[in-house]
Amino acid sequence: MNSTNFIQKYYYGDIPDQPGGTLQQTTQDAHAWPLWEVFIRSKQGLDHKHAGSLHAADATMAIENARDVYTRRQEGVSIWVVESKYLHASNPDDAESFYTPAEDKVYRHPTFYDIPPEVGHM
């Protein structure tokens, strides 16, 4: 038995790189299909919810692939796809200045106001 194998931590599902492995090559297939984000409405009356992403050559194929990948057990009645490059997101580094202004505005919540119980449900 080769004892050097045991020097690296080896968890189930995470086989370590072999020492002296091949150089990292950066491959980009010239015919690579773009990435799409998939949103699925699970039933009428509910919002479309982000399900994941997939690759497809165009929108029609993205919707067909989304059906096969994300709705094999009737998880959806409607699918939206959008090419990932068109999705814009807030910056997590700015989260503090971006979201904390709402933190000290407790008066925006109904529980801030004391109403006599005889008023009933309000």
Place this chain on the structure above:
Amino acid sequence: MVMQDFEKIFQGHIDQEIKIEPRDWMPDAYRKTNVRQISQHAHSEIVGMLPEGNWISRAPSLKRKAILLAKVQDEAGHGLYLYSAAETLGTTRDQMIADLHSGKAKYSSIFNYPTLTWADMGAVGWLVDGAAIMNQVMLCRTSYGPYARAMVRICKEESFHQRQGFESLMVLSQGTPEQREMCQDAINRWWWPSLMMFGPKDSESTNSDQSMKWKIKRKTNDELRQNFVDMIAEQVKVLGMTLPDADLKWNEERQHYDFGEINWDEFWNVVKGNGPCNKQRLDARRKAHEDGAWVREAAVAYAEKKKLKEKTA
């Protein structure tokens, strides 16, 4: 902020069970470990279609054929969920596939064993998927958000895989003497490789437990393996079959099953590429990718042409 501060904030989030999301700052090693682990997991799902695909055309009934087709399709879906989770960390699909085909990236060694009889379809579902579920249930709580969400989706589907395997073996176990023999033979061949799926013993790794600290993993190899043995040792009684281990015995004091020593030479041999089917599996993957190249090209050409038409229309 200096680097140490970023790392402290990052570890703080992990310790408070706040998930890490794609655009959050993370240490390079955390990113690298996740890319390696998630892509290996994806490759395992994809290569895992091969030993079962082997039996689709020879399933004994239309019902079993439909079940097997659905299961193999699920494995493809699981591979795709995981590839896209890995892509959120900055790697590309093409890179991952190239790494699999060059032999740089690994996949679970269990799929380098052959599926010789129909009973193997049952044993693979019950034992191999059963072992995988142990790991996957734990991973539903892994610290990287997209990986955890993919695992939740996978776990929901995976329990069908294990149940259909057990049920298929149960039918054989109540059948003719030949069917019973086939059932026992499949269990005998798949038991030890299934235990090997959990990786080397904890005592044989000397590095720090970084994956535990980062909560990528939450249980050690030995803990998961013990859970698996405890589960299967009980279930096999229902089948009226036995596990091929003379040392398997309930330990009242530990409240766990004791079991025999795994053949680690065999384990390392298969990891290094010398298992019964390593070459066959990779050749099949490469061939599928190369044979499909014209389809990928044609789809892009068609999409471009359609776009042009829409513009001029």
